[in-house]
Structure formats: structure tokens, C-alpha cells
Amino acid sequence: MRLSLFIALLCISISTLAQISENAIGLQFNQLPKRWDEGLPLGNGLIGELIWQKGNRLRLSLDHAELWDLRPMKDLHTPGFNYAWVKEQVLKDNLKAIQKIGDEPYESEPAPSKLPGAALEFDMTGWGDVKRAVLNIEKAEAEIEWESGTRLTSFVHASKPIGYFRFENLKGFSMQLLAPEYEGEIDKNAGGSVAGDDLARLGYKQGKVLAHRQSFVYEQEGWGGFSYQVCVQWQQVSASVVEGQWAISAHYPQKPKVKAVRLLSVAQPYKASIASHQAWWKNFWGRSSISLPDSVLEKQWYLEQYKLGSVARANTPPVSLQAVWTADNGRLPPWKGDFHHDLNTQLSYWPAYSGNHLDEAMGYLNHLDQNRAQYKKYTQWFFGTDGLNVPGVTTLTGEEMGGWIQYSLSPTVSSWLAQHYYLQWRYSMDRAFLEKRAYPWFKEVARHLEQITYKDAAGKRQLPLSTSPEINENTRGSWFSENTNYDLALMKYVFAKAAELAKELKLTAEARHYEQIHAEFSNYYLSENNELKFARNLPYNQSHRHFSHLMAIHPLSEIRWENGAKEQAIIKNTIQLLEKTGPGLWCGYSYAWLGNLKTRAKDGEGAARALKDFATAFCSVNSFHLNGDQTKSGKSTFTYRPFTLEGNFAFAAGVQEMLLHSYAGFIEVFPAIPNAWQQVSFEQLRAEGAFLVSASKESGQVDAIKIVAEKGGKALLKLPFKTHYFQTRKGVAVKTLPGNMLELTFEKGGEMVVRNGYE
Known part of the structure; x- marks a missing residue:
């Protein structure tokens, strides 16, 4: 038994080391x-x-x-310019007044900007x-x-x-x-x-x-x-x-x-x-490695890991649009090289969690915590609320920069950022981080949201103005009088997770309060065909680069395949409509995001196809994401080449999502890989609960799964085989549950290897 265990683990180690060696020459030109x-x-x-x-x-x-x-954005702090004034102008259809103060300076002024x-x-x-x-x-x-x-x-x-x-x-x-x-x-x-x-x-x-x-x-x-x-x-x-x-x-x-x-x-x-x-x-x-039968996806994943290691540290600024590779063309960088928090910074850290690079992810959260005083000042000035929100577009030191203000000054930016605090907690199980940083962030964001929302005639909480980045661009149609599915998902997420974290900290009264607020939001807006809309009165009817209406599916995981037929239909039908409407106005990061969405529908073929489209059509020869379709093959009407990094990292996260899921409360290996992938493996991807997972698939069958408990605790494992045996059970108690599920109770440092077949 010990010999077979040694051979199994040795084979996994040799395989992953061989893949790293094979991909070591990341780029080679003549x-x-x-x-x-x-x-x-x-x-x-x-x-x-x-x-x-x-x-x-x-x-x-x-x-x-x-x-x-770092000069202040011109005109942005004009006296009287605030959220309430903006609402008045929207109701008057006076968009020019809003744009003159909030939008035009970003386009016309050269700074603030990265240099x-x-x-x-x-x-x-x-x-x-x-x-x-x-x-x-x-x-x-x-x-x-x-x-x-x-x-x-x-x-x-x-x-x-x-x-x-x-x-x-x-x-x-x-x-x-x-x-x-x-x-x-x-x-x-x-x-x-x-x-x-x-x-x-x-x-x-x-x-x-x-x-x-x-x-x-x-x-x-x-x-x-x-x-x-x-x-x-x-x-x-x-x-x-x-x-x-x-x-x-x-x-x-x-x-x-x-x-x-x-x-x-x-x-x-x-x-x-x-x-x-x-x-x-x-x-x-x-920290982690993968071995795929698809050489395009595998090579691109290793290149993305390399870029993550090149731009992310706990003690440096977070990943901006171009990070440490600002345009060297005699000009200021695209979109001023700033920090876009309506998608770009968030996607840039997606792969850090399951990729087992939590140290690198801390640079993002350290930056946010370092600028909390600035964010609270902005929240009080623009929204008139206590608590904390973050501008959607910021400088190095967290100051607001304007732009299309329905997105750059959105009331729910800090809600999306809150997810990264939650993920850092769930993937690390760092109790001190939960108590001192994650929960305080949620608490401040929840305070802001509770104050800025109101109850409508039906008793449902609404924002005074809602948006869905960047739907209807910068027109009157981009403002909604009722919550969009984007804002709705983010607010429901914040109160649900705030309640969960409060319970974890045994703050019973606070948890009840957050649950009560959560119950005051409406359900998501669906079409007759169970497709997510943009908003109650706006169905998904246009190709767009930002899948903001899909937040509840991914990345927030509020609508889950694992919850049964009703939510499966929402996921399947919504993605089908997305593809039917077409990719005309998609960017490269749209394909990377689609790859992640496909994994939530357990569609391995679709995920691989979307991610391969990203790697082959939207990247420079050095693997940089160039936003537009470089092949001009119809994958997008955008064929330009501004370089931003978020698409690269969303791609890496998509590959990891094909190999490992843990968002639904249990560990599932190879949840969304193509049927043709007969041999595939990964080593030390990280699951929620601070579990390090390795797995291999041979001749089309899952062969072995290894789990190491960094902090100890309980894990549920969905078994991918009918019969199994344990090669090692060090510091772990096992209980078999219905549905081919194992309940594993680990001591700190405990580990287990389970294999297909009979001992």
C-alpha cells in the first residue's frame, strides 16, 4: 500500500515538473x-x-x-456636484450638465495619469x-x-x-x-x-x-x-x-x-x-501546476501565471490596466493606465485564489485598506452616506478620477471589491484577517448601502439611481430608476456574506440585521424564458463587452448549477442568449469571462472553446491581452490593440475553474473539461476552506485525488468514481454521505489520497 501511494504521488510530481520544464521557454522568437x-x-x-x-x-x-x-481631475469637485444633484439632472434629461463635470475632463485632460x-x-x-x-x-x-x-x-x-x-x-x-x-x-x-x-x-x-x-x-x-x-x-x-x-x-x-x-x-x-x-x-x-492535453490553453496558462508573478506583490501597488509595462510610445497609456474597479482590477486577481497565490493577492487588499480614509471621505462627499464606497476609477492613492460617472462613481463599487476580502478569507481561513479586515470591510460597505437605498411602494429596497456597466454606454438609457440585476446581485451578495461572516464571529444580532436587509431586496429580473435581463424593463438585447447582468452567476455564485433545475435553466438559457446575440461588441476579456461562465454550466467544451478564442485572437505575440480581435476573423468588431491585463488573468482563472470548483460548499475535481481530455492533471490548486487539492485523470477516468488541509476543518468531496479506496488517511476522519459525497474532518496538516477502484 505504501509503495503504491509513493508511486502515485511520484507520478503526479514528475508529470507536473515535466509540464513546468516544457513550458519554461515561455516565449521564443527568431x-x-x-x-x-x-x-x-x-x-x-x-x-x-x-x-x-x-x-x-x-x-x-x-x-x-x-x-x-496625481493632480486632481479638473471640475470633478465643483460645488454642488453630488449623487443627489446627478439624480435631479437625470430626471430632467440634462445629461450635458452631468457630462461636463463628471465625464468630459477625463477625456480632455491629460492627468491624473500613470507615467x-x-x-x-x-x-x-x-x-x-x-x-x-x-x-x-x-x-x-x-x-x-x-x-x-x-x-x-x-x-x-x-x-x-x-x-x-x-x-x-x-x-x-x-x-x-x-x-x-x-x-x-x-x-x-x-x-x-x-x-x-x-x-x-x-x-x-x-x-x-x-x-x-x-x-x-x-x-x-x-x-x-x-x-x-x-x-x-x-x-x-x-x-x-x-x-x-x-x-x-x-x-x-x-x-x-x-x-x-x-x-x-x-x-x-x-x-x-x-x-x-x-x-x-x-x-x-x-505553488501550483497543471498538465493539459490542449497545448494552447496550457501554454497560455503558464504565461499568465508568469505575468501574475511579475506584476503582483503584497507590498507593491495593485495591478492597474498595464501594471509595470506602461506604453512606451511617447504617449500617455490607454485610459491613463489607471485603476478601473468596474471590472479590470477585479478580474486581475481572479486566478490568485484557486491558483494558490494568496500572498500576491494581498497587494490588492493592502491598497484598498491603505486608502480607506480617502474612500470614506469620497463616500461622504458624493453620496452623503456613512460607511464606505470606492470610486470606480482611481489614482495611485485612491482619489476619484471621473469618467462616465454612472460607472466611475457607482454606488456599488465597494460591493464587488468586498468579494475579494471574502475570497481571501475563504481560501486562507486566516482568522485574524477575517476579524480585522474582511468583516470590517463588509460592515462599512453594508452601512453605506443601507443608508443609500430606500424602500419602494412594494417594500423592496432600491437605489435612487442604478446602472449596469457599461450598458447603453454614456446615454440617458444607461440610468435606471430601479435596481439593475448588476447592482441587485452586488447588494444581495454583500448582505448575505456580511450575515455569514457575522455568524462566523458569533455576532448574532448583526447577522440577523443583515439577513433582514437581504430579505428586502427583490428577486432577479428574468425573461419568460428564464434569462437574466439587464433590468426589469430591459431584456438582454445587445452585444456588449461587459457581462454585468451575469454577476449573480459568475463571479458572485449567487445563482448556482448545484442548486437544482430552476437555476440550471437560468444559467443555461442566459448563456445561450448571450451567444445567440453574438460577440460583435465583445473584447478579449469577454471571451475570458465567458470561459469562466461556461464552467458554471459544467460545459467543458464551451469553456475550452471560449478560452482558446481569447488566446488565439485577442493576444499579442508576447501573450499580452490587446482587447480587439487581432485575427479580424469576426470574433469582434473591435480590431484595435490597446493593451490591458485583466483579460489575461481572467483567462487563467477560467482554466482553473475547468479543473476545480469549491464555491458551492464542496470540492469537485474536473467539473468542466472536454470529453476529449483523456489525460489531465493539476497539483496544489487551492479550494475554499484552505485545502490544497491535486488530481489526475488517466485514460478518461479520474485516477487519484489528494487533499491537504492547511488549517484543518471540514470539507465535502464529490467523488467522481463509483468505487474508491484510500491510499493515505493522515489526520482525517471520513464519513460517507448520500449523493456520492464524502465528509472529511481534517486535523491541521492532515492529508488524504483517494483513488479510483478497489484496493
């Missing part, structure tokens, strides 16, 4: 990319680098997550053509070889704010540090486009690049006392070897930071630093 958004990406959550070719020069685009122009950093350029004369350009995602290191034998390796240190490069077999060395052109010529024809704005519109005086013997230093003054410094230094290690390091430091008044020059003064050499860098990544890759 030439350098010619665009910044096709470059080889490196990053550590705080700083980032893109390697590409501009003209006849090798270019390293450098970025820092805290480079921001680009700088770039290094190297003269490639005499190096010959590029033989290979490789990004090794296992080591998070880029490697480029030229015909002359010249070789570049580069990495951004995983835990230190320093980037490294090393040239070997050099045939001449010439480098420049190039600053963004803040005093360049303004292209007035491009103002407000999704491609961004000319940097010159910021009104900065151009900073200077100072050249020293073996270093360059660039200082740039920004708005309101902000400045940043870029430094690069290099050493001639031998006649044909040059090593260098670079750093960027962001400086705000009253927030002193170590300057880039100082950071590099204590930097270790390339080879001395790479060991600790690779140790971090080895730990990262050891």
Missing part, C-alpha cells in the same frame, strides 16, 4: 519584437522592463508602478541578425543571441527594486538612457483617444540626462512636487563582457524614498543576485 507591446516582459510588481527593437537599436523600456501625475519611466537603447551595429530571443518564464530571465556571438541576458529581481543586464561576446558597446519627451510636439488630432495623449500635454519642463563615466542619471520633475529619478550603471567585467543595473525611484512630498542612485550603489553583481531571484521564482512555481 527576431526581436518590433513594438513595445510585443516586447519580452520582466517585472516584480514595482518595476518592469520590456525588451524589443526600435529601429536598429535594442531597447529596454523601463517602468515603475508609482510614477503618477512612463525611461528607456535604455543599445547600438547593435556589428552584432549581426538576431538568432533567437527567449523569455524563460521558469527563471524569469530573458536571453537574446546575435549571429556574431553577442549575447544578452536580463532580469528584474523578484524581490529587489533593481533590473539587471549582462552582455557577453560584445562587438562594441554603446548605450543611451532616453527620457520620455515631455516637451515634444503635441498631436492635437489624438487627444482623448484610447491610444493615449502626447506626454507634452502634461506641461512638464523636460528633465535632463546626466552622463557620468559608467552611469547615466535622469531626473524628472512632475506635478505638485512629484519627481522621479532613473539611474543606470555598468561595469566592464572583461574585454567582451559588460554587466549593468538600473533602478527607478518615485518621490512625493512628505514621502521620502531612497533615490535610484543610492539603490544602485549597494546593488550586487549579476551572478550574485540571480540566485536569490531564481529562488523566489522557484517558490512561486512550486
Whole structure:
């Protein structure tokens, strides 16, 4: 028995290690990319680098997550502008007054905005053509070889704010540090486009690049006392070897930071630093792995995991639209590179939970908690309520930025963000986090929602104004006098989960109060065919990129397949209508979201198809999500290419949802995979309850399931086979329940392996 257990676990380990090794070369080209958004990406959550070719020069685009122009959005705080005033104007059909204050400045003003950093350029004369350009995602290191034998390796240190490069077999060395052109010529024809704005519109005086013997230093003054410094230094290690390091430091008044020059003064050499860098990544890759028979989906998943490891840390800003890879095209980034909380930041963290990367997910929640005072100030100013709401579009420090205000100043933004506190609790079972952070967030959000809603004539709670991002775009039709299914789902979710968490903390009176408020909301609005509508009087009748009316199915899991035939019909019919209406106005992230939705309908073929459409039609050659259909094959009428990250991470979450479900109160392995997937496995995906799950399927049959209890406690396991036996039961009591279900009671650290067949 022990021998067979050893063999089973060894086979799973060998399989997953082989998959990581097979996918280690994440990107491989026989030439350098010619665009910044096709470059080889490196990053550590705080700083980032893109390697590409501009003209006849090798270019390293450098970025820092805290480079921001934080000037207040013009006109947004005009006296008298608030939620009540907006409602008055909506009822008068006076949208122009609203848009002049809330919307137009976002389109016309260049800031607030994320800023680009700088770039290094190297003269490639005499190096010959590029033989290979490789990004090794296992080591998070880029490697480029030229015909002359010249070789570049580069990495951004995983835990230190320093980037490294090393040239070997050099045939001449010439480098420049190039600053963004803040005093360049303004292209007035491009103002407000999704491609961004000319940097010159910021009104900065151009900073200077100072050249020293073996270093360059660039200082740039920004708005309101902000400045940043870029430094690069290099050493001639031998006649044909040059090593260098670079750093960027962001400086705000009253927030002193170590300057880039100082950071590099204590930097270790390339080879001395790479060991600790690779140790971090080895730990990262050891958190989870998958093996799929579909090479497209498998490779894309590993690339998404790599990007998550490159942009997310507990101690860095959360993932913005482009994170640490701001556009290097002489312009401000698409949509100002800001934090969009009406979809983008949320989707970016979907894969962190079941992917077993809870540490990386904490950067999002740390940012939200750090800015709570700002959010409460905004909530009191705009809504006139106590409690807490978050602007839908924010700066680095949480200030509201405006935009289409029905979404950027929506009253339920913090409700969607609350789900991430809930997920962090459920996947970690961290009691201190529940008591000190998750429940307090829910409590404050619930206070805001209770105060801003009112009871209508039927006794049902309503928002004064409701919306459904971004349905009917920026027209009068985007405002609703009754709750949309989007707002309804979010509010019902908050009060349901607030009651659940209060019960967990034995706060009985508070739990009863939340249950009472929850009961005062209406049911979801359905068509005669049991399809979710946008709102009571608006059926799903248009193709749209944002599946806001489907929130109750995914990600909130309020409508579940597991709840029986009625809710199964809602899920199935709603998704069928979504597809029948067509993808004309979908973006790439729509396909990634659809992949997740398909798993909730237990449709493995549909999930794989949607996710493959994302990977093959909506991604750059370096795997970046480019929003539009790059194949121009009819998957969307959008064929543009603004780069944002949320689609990438929603894709990764979709793959994980195909392999493991735990949202319905029990663990289910391979809940939504295609019938053709005869061999598939995963290791250490995380389930709610802080359980680490591994499973394998051989010759079309589930072969083995392993569960390790990080914190102990009870788990329900849906058995995928008719007969089973235990290869190990360490620290776990087992009870068989009806419906082919096992009740498992674990001690902390307990583990179990159950296999198909007879012992």
C-alpha cells in the first residue's frame, strides 16, 4: 500500500515538473519584437522592463508602478456636484450638465495619469541578425543571441527594486538612457483617444540626462512636487563582457524614498543576485501546476501565471490596466493606465485564489485598506452616506478620477471589491484577517448601502439611481430608476456574506440585521424564458463587452448549477442568449469571462472553446491581452490593440475553474473539461476552506485525488468514481454521505489520497 501511494504521488510530481520544464521557454522568437507591446516582459510588481527593437537599436523600456501625475481631475469637485444633484439632472434629461463635470475632463485632460519611466537603447551595429530571443518564464530571465556571438541576458529581481543586464561576446558597446519627451510636439488630432495623449500635454519642463563615466542619471520633475529619478550603471567585467543595473525611484512630498542612485550603489553583481531571484521564482512555481492535453490553453496558462508573478506583490501597488509595462510610445497609456474597479482590477486577481497565490493577492487588499480614509471621505462627499464606497476609477492613492460617472462613481463599487476580502478569507481561513479586515470591510460597505437605498411602494429596497456597466454606454438609457440585476446581485451578495461572516464571529444580532436587509431586496429580473435581463424593463438585447447582468452567476455564485433545475435553466438559457446575440461588441476579456461562465454550466467544451478564442485572437505575440480581435476573423468588431491585463488573468482563472470548483460548499475535481481530455492533471490548486487539492485523470477516468488541509476543518468531496479506496488517511476522519459525497474532518496538516477502484 505504501509503495503504491509513493508511486502515485511520484507520478503526479514528475508529470507536473515535466509540464513546468516544457513550458519554461515561455516565449521564443527568431527576431526581436518590433513594438513595445510585443516586447519580452520582466517585472516584480514595482518595476518592469520590456525588451524589443526600435529601429536598429535594442531597447529596454523601463517602468515603475508609482510614477503618477496625481493632480486632481479638473471640475470633478465643483460645488454642488453630488449623487443627489446627478439624480435631479437625470430626471430632467440634462445629461450635458452631468457630462461636463463628471465625464468630459477625463477625456480632455491629460492627468491624473500613470507615467512612463525611461528607456535604455543599445547600438547593435556589428552584432549581426538576431538568432533567437527567449523569455524563460521558469527563471524569469530573458536571453537574446546575435549571429556574431553577442549575447544578452536580463532580469528584474523578484524581490529587489533593481533590473539587471549582462552582455557577453560584445562587438562594441554603446548605450543611451532616453527620457520620455515631455516637451515634444503635441498631436492635437489624438487627444482623448484610447491610444493615449502626447506626454507634452502634461506641461512638464523636460528633465535632463546626466552622463557620468559608467552611469547615466535622469531626473524628472512632475506635478505638485512629484519627481522621479532613473539611474543606470555598468561595469566592464572583461574585454567582451559588460554587466549593468538600473533602478527607478518615485518621490512625493512628505514621502521620502531612497533615490535610484543610492539603490544602485549597494546593488550586487549579476551572478550574485540571480540566485536569490531564481529562488523566489522557484517558490512561486512550486505553488501550483497543471498538465493539459490542449497545448494552447496550457501554454497560455503558464504565461499568465508568469505575468501574475511579475506584476503582483503584497507590498507593491495593485495591478492597474498595464501594471509595470506602461506604453512606451511617447504617449500617455490607454485610459491613463489607471485603476478601473468596474471590472479590470477585479478580474486581475481572479486566478490568485484557486491558483494558490494568496500572498500576491494581498497587494490588492493592502491598497484598498491603505486608502480607506480617502474612500470614506469620497463616500461622504458624493453620496452623503456613512460607511464606505470606492470610486470606480482611481489614482495611485485612491482619489476619484471621473469618467462616465454612472460607472466611475457607482454606488456599488465597494460591493464587488468586498468579494475579494471574502475570497481571501475563504481560501486562507486566516482568522485574524477575517476579524480585522474582511468583516470590517463588509460592515462599512453594508452601512453605506443601507443608508443609500430606500424602500419602494412594494417594500423592496432600491437605489435612487442604478446602472449596469457599461450598458447603453454614456446615454440617458444607461440610468435606471430601479435596481439593475448588476447592482441587485452586488447588494444581495454583500448582505448575505456580511450575515455569514457575522455568524462566523458569533455576532448574532448583526447577522440577523443583515439577513433582514437581504430579505428586502427583490428577486432577479428574468425573461419568460428564464434569462437574466439587464433590468426589469430591459431584456438582454445587445452585444456588449461587459457581462454585468451575469454577476449573480459568475463571479458572485449567487445563482448556482448545484442548486437544482430552476437555476440550471437560468444559467443555461442566459448563456445561450448571450451567444445567440453574438460577440460583435465583445473584447478579449469577454471571451475570458465567458470561459469562466461556461464552467458554471459544467460545459467543458464551451469553456475550452471560449478560452482558446481569447488566446488565439485577442493576444499579442508576447501573450499580452490587446482587447480587439487581432485575427479580424469576426470574433469582434473591435480590431484595435490597446493593451490591458485583466483579460489575461481572467483567462487563467477560467482554466482553473475547468479543473476545480469549491464555491458551492464542496470540492469537485474536473467539473468542466472536454470529453476529449483523456489525460489531465493539476497539483496544489487551492479550494475554499484552505485545502490544497491535486488530481489526475488517466485514460478518461479520474485516477487519484489528494487533499491537504492547511488549517484543518471540514470539507465535502464529490467523488467522481463509483468505487474508491484510500491510499493515505493522515489526520482525517471520513464519513460517507448520500449523493456520492464524502465528509472529511481534517486535523491541521492532515492529508488524504483517494483513488479510483478497489484496493
